[in-house]
Amino acid sequence: MNTCSAFLADTHCHLMLSDFDQDRSQVLARAREAGVNRLLVPGLDLATSRSAVELAEQHPHVFAAVGVHPHYAETWNNVTQTEFRMLARSPKVVAIGEIGLDYYRNLSRPEIQRAAFKAQLDLAAELERPVVIHNRQAIDDIMDHLLTWSMDLPPRLDGKAGVLHANSADLETAKIAIARGFYIGVAGPVTYRNAQALHQITGQLPLERQILETDAPFLAPHPNRGKRNEPAYVRLIAERFAELHSISLTEAATKTSQNAINLFNWNHENENSHIL
Numbered sequence: 001m002n003t004c005s006a007f008l009a010d011t012h013c014h015l016m017l018s019d020f021d022q023d024r025s026q027v028l029a030r031a032r033e034a035g036v037n038r039l040l041v042p043g044l045d046l047a048t049s050r051s052a053v054e055l056a057e058q059h060p061h062v063f064a065a066v067g068v069h070p071h072y073a074e075t076w077n078n079v080t081q082t083e084f085r086m087l088a089r090s091p092k093v094v095a096i097g098e099i100g101l102d103y104y105r106n107l108s109r110p111e112i113q114r115a116a117f118k119a120q121l122d123l124a125a126e127l128e129r130p131v132v133i134h135n136r137q138a139i140d141d142i143m144d145h146l147l148t149w150s151m152d153l154p155p156r157l158d159g160k161a162g163v164l165h166a167n168s169a170d171l172e173t174a175k176i177a178i179a180r181g182f183y184i185g186v187a188g189p190v191t192y193r194n195a196q197a198l199h200q201i202t203g204q205l206p207l208e209r210q211i212l213e214t215d216a217p218f219l220a221p222h223p224n225r226g227k228r229n230e231p232a233y234v235r236l237i238a239e240r241f242a243e244l245h246s247i248s249l250t251e252a253a254t255k256t257s258q259n260a261i262n263l264f265n266w267n268h269e270n271e272n273s274h275i276l
């Protein structure tokens with residue numbers, strides 16, 4: 001690996017999942033060694049959102065998002081909503097997510113997914129937290145929801161509405177999302193040799209609107225494809241991202257970390273850390 005003096009942020013890693021039960025502290029230590037000094041852990045349902053918040057409360061550099069993933073949309077109800085409001089009292093809860101639509105696997109019925117998605121977008125506006133968006137073969141419906149939602153946001157979310165996580169939208173759609181205050185999440189697939197369309201999109205989108213993520217334990221970057229992913233590997237994504245933008249690894253790390261800090265309001269946390 002190249003040398004790099006700047007810090008990295010992994011803006012999407014599911015460290016609360018049982019995949020990490022055996023070695024979570026080593027995984028966190030390896031992330032630190034790789035220069036990853038901010039991690040965002042999004043929940044997938046109420047139980048995993050709770051575990052994400054617990055993990056964040058234990059580690060100064062770990063933050064949480066709470067949300068019901070479209071796969072589990074059928075678990076969304078008033079109780080979940082009330083619990084999320086309570087969890088969001090923690091300053092470590094910096095986003096609502098991951099939420100969205102998944103018409104590829106359709107593990108929950110589409111109309112149930114849409115209802116849970118809309119309710120959680122409204123909750124995010126109420127709590128003044130950005131959203132972490134999951135999309136799979138549902139970009140048109142997602143954009144419909146986001147365009148409506150983003151027309152009337154509290155000032156705190158101005159230009160910081162959320163992130164299209166592990167973006168697979170085309171260039172035009174990504175640009176529209178950016179114009180509405182969204183960031184674009186760049187994940188492991190950008191390191192795959194055959195992902196030429198994604199390489200082009202990533203290279204053409206503005207540097208100041210992209211953030212890096214692993215989506216661990218899923219989507220491991222090359223050359224670890226197929227293995228369990230972990231936050232330390234965000235560095236592999238940063239290296240490819242730097243190449244695609246013809247900038248140094250240090251600049252890629254600095255810019256994308258700063259973007260993540262802006263989006264998730266990380267400025268006031270961790271006074272003792274030495275990012276930038």
Ligand SMILES: [Zn+2]
Binds near residue numbers: 012215
């Ligand atoms: Zn995820």
